[in-house]
Amino acid sequence: MKLGTVIGRVTLSRSVSALHGGRFLVVSPLGRQQFAAALESSAGVGPEPSLVVYDSMGGAPGHVIGYIEGREAAQPFEQPTPVDAINAALVDEMFYNPWPG
Helix, strand or coil, X not given: CEEEEEEEEECCCCXXXXXXXXXXXXXXXXXXXXXXXXXXXXXXXXXXXXXXXEECCCCCCCCEEEEEEHHHHHCCCCCCCCCCEEEEEECCCCCCCCCCC
């Protein structure tokens, strides 16, 4: 699981029926520099490119979420579903203690 900040939403004109009830979020992955400030409103966009994440948990712009990418992202669905990343957690609190090495 990776962490990222929700920076926007995607609006679809059509979608696969298995995806009804959820929405798509634009997420900026957190880099090492963003972890300390991730839950503050001043957290910036990370150095990695943003990605689109399927969300059925209620994430919104400004939230920090935990997302899963790849084949594991389609596991919660009964039928094979075209999803590359899925929201797995809404982060309320985070503690970051970097390794001193």
